[in-house]
Amino acid sequence: MANLDSLSAAQIAAGVRNGDFTATEVARAALDAIDSREKDVQAYLQVSEDLALEAAARTDARRAAGEKIGPLAGVPVAFKDNMHLVGTRTTCASKMLENYESVFTATCVQRMLDAGATPVGKANMDEFAFGSTTESSAFHRTNNPWDTSRVPGGSSGGSAAAVAAGEATLALGSDTGGSIRQPASFCGVVGMKPTYGAVSRYGVVAFGSSLDQVGPFGRRVEDVALAMNALTAPGRDPLDSTSQDCAVDFLEHLDDPVEGLSVGVVPQLMEAKGLSQEVRDALAATLDSLRDQGARVVEVDLPNIASAIAAYYVIAPCEAFSNLARFDGVRYGYQEPDCATLAQQTSLSRAHGFGEEAKRRQMLGAYLLSSGVYEKYYYPAQQVRTLITQDYARAYQSCDVILLPSAPTTAWRFGDVSDPTQMYASDMFTISNNICGNGGVSVPLGLSAQTHMPVSAQLQAPAFSDRRLLRFARAIERGVDQGLGLGGGAPVAPAFAGRGGDL
Structure with missing residues (x-):
């Protein structure tokens, strides 16, 4: 069956x-x-x-x-x-x-x-x-x-x-x-x-x-x-x-x-602070697998990549604040009962309808879009966005794709990371791709040797x-199937495989 x-x-x-x-x-x-x-x-x-x-x-x-x-x-x-x-x-x-x-x-x-x-x-x-x-x-x-x-x-x-x-x-x-x-x-x-x-x-x-x-x-x-x-x-x-x-x-x-094609590696990202050794080791094995399949590995530079998180956490909250302004307690969504005025209804509906992180992002966006602050942060963030986009365009003149981590570590335990700014850093290798609009894909490499949790490689390419x-x-998946990591690609997690689902 x-x-x-x-x-x-x-x-x-x-x-x-x-x-x-x-x-x-x-x-x-x-x-x-x-x-x-x-x-x-x-x-x-x-x-x-x-x-x-x-x-x-x-x-x-x-x-x-x-x-x-x-x-x-x-x-x-x-x-x-x-x-x-x-x-x-x-x-x-x-x-x-x-x-x-x-x-x-x-x-x-x-x-x-x-x-x-x-x-x-x-x-x-x-x-x-x-x-x-x-x-x-x-x-x-x-x-x-x-x-x-x-x-x-x-x-x-x-x-x-x-x-x-x-x-x-x-x-x-x-x-x-x-x-x-x-x-x-x-x-x-x-x-x-x-x-x-x-x-x-x-x-x-x-x-x-x-x-x-x-x-x-x-x-x-x-x-x-x-x-x-x-x-x-x-x-x-x-x-x-x-x-x-x-x-x-x-x-x-x-x-x-992929024989004859080139894979770009950004040295500063492969040595980034916070990148775990088990992720480094998995990526090194991935590069070896691609070399074995005939791909060339070249070093490329993204000089403004260190500013990506800062630019993102200006641009994204501003857009979030604008988009979520529609949830006003009037047109649709949660509506606070028994309010005496429209202003009270809107204020309390948003206060009680949104969770803490949603409030945090919108408050940050509201501040960044305020008079005097917009020119100091939002406009420079958009300039950095242009610089990062140009960096990627130059890098792709030397390679077909760029290989980098999907995340700096494997999955952590609930409660291990409680500081929101630490949480934001988990996207340090992915944010730049959204800033410039290019495509990216995360490919599983199997289980890491230390935590025995899934680890992946990320590929990025031009628009x-x-x-x-x-x-x-x-x-990369062929390399995994041939012994780089778990055989047969990405299986169902063992604790759940076979629990129901019979045809």
């Missing part, structure tokens, strides 16, 4: 297409896995059983009628809870939107559904995507499936944990400063932040509008490529002014060799070179 844990998204879709099993059988197996595992992982805020079975039934009906079914036919997918989906709540893990029912479906979600995916639920997250551990969720924390005493990363921690625990085969998250790549690293799965504009943001609740990007999680690089095809193949979304055509087949050159990113990611 087959189990979903052993099947990739490509294999599930092929099995449904060939009649080896039905989409409804896959949906029931996925819901069974969630039922058996969720109490220990807590990856979801809402499990959408009815929607899943209805979508699966539609897929089966199309196949029975002889109609063409999508490339993700029957594949169980989780969606981060900042993405609208009719029939579910979209809470952003906040009391502010605790009872908000989606009135439309986000373009990225709809495209996955149009490709045949089965929506199994809305994944937990840090409140309004503010955080790196998923602990700022107003409802509950999510646990890392590889060690439930450790954080899954964030802000898309629920999406990453759902895939790592086998509670979904694919998931979508959003990445504003590393919120796909860092939890992917902590949970040992593949996580991709596409180029800004490659994937529509319409229907995704905004955090930083010039930084946000939607991307997929999967346990294999091929599955992420399949998801990218679904997200981009229909072309530019007229409902998102930043959306652009990305007319490539991400599977087309996935298994092409709209996302297919090249996945080609290199697949090369």
Whole structure:
């Protein structure tokens, strides 16, 4: 008897297409896995059983009628809870939107559904995507499936944990400063932040509008490529002014060799303060694997990269303050009862509707946008953003991709990091990519020798070179499969493998 844990998204879709099993059988197996595992992982805020079975039934009906079914036919997918989906709540893990029912479906979600995916639920997250551990969720924390005493990363921690625990085969998250790549690293799965504009943001609740990007999680690089095809193949979304055509087949050159291509390494980042030895060792082994496959390793310089975190934590809070001003206790969201005036209602609704981290980011943004302060901080931060973008452009004249850590350490235990500024530093290797809008992907390398937790490498490439990113990611995955780390790519975490999910 087959189990979903052993099947990739490509294999599930092929099995449904060939009649080896039905989409409804896959949906029931996925819901069974969630039922058996969720109490220990807590990856979801809402499990959408009815929607899943209805979508699966539609897929089966199309196949029975002889109609063409999508490339993700029957594949169980989780969606981060900042993405609208009719029939579910979209809470952003906040009391502010605790009872908000989606009135439309986000373009990225709809495209996955149009490709045949089965929506199994809305994944937990840090409140309004503010955080790196998923602990700022107003409802509950999510646990890392590889060690439930450790954080899954964030802000898309629920999406990453759902895939790592086998509670979904694919998931979508959003990445504003590393919120796909860092939890992917902590949970040992593949996580991709596409180029800004490659994937529509319409229907995704905004955090930083010039930084946000939607991307997929999967346990294999091929599955992420399949998801990218679904997200981009229909072309530019007229409902998102930043959306652009990305007319490539991400599977087309996935298994092409990397022989003769070059991998850039930034020496100052490989020696950065706070980078653990186990991450350094894993990256060194990754470079050896790529050399063995014929790639050249070259040193490149990003002279302004040290200023990325400072620039980000000016730009992002300013955009967050602007975007979250709409939650005023009047139009939708939490409304404080028994207020005598509109000013009191707005003030108390925001005070009681938002959590501590959401308040912290908005207060910082309000200060940075105030008269006299804007010129001192916000304008220089945008200038630094331009310098970093130019640094990357020069670096890519010497290499095809850049290899660097996804995170400075493996996942830490709950309670080990309580200072918000220390938490912010966990995105030190990912933030620069959001600042300049380029694509990035985190690829699991197996378990580290010291903590025995997942460790990953991050690849970055120029804008709209996302297919090249996945080609290199697949090369790293081949090295993992051949003994660099855990065999067979990124498996389901052992504590959860086989607990439900039988087909």
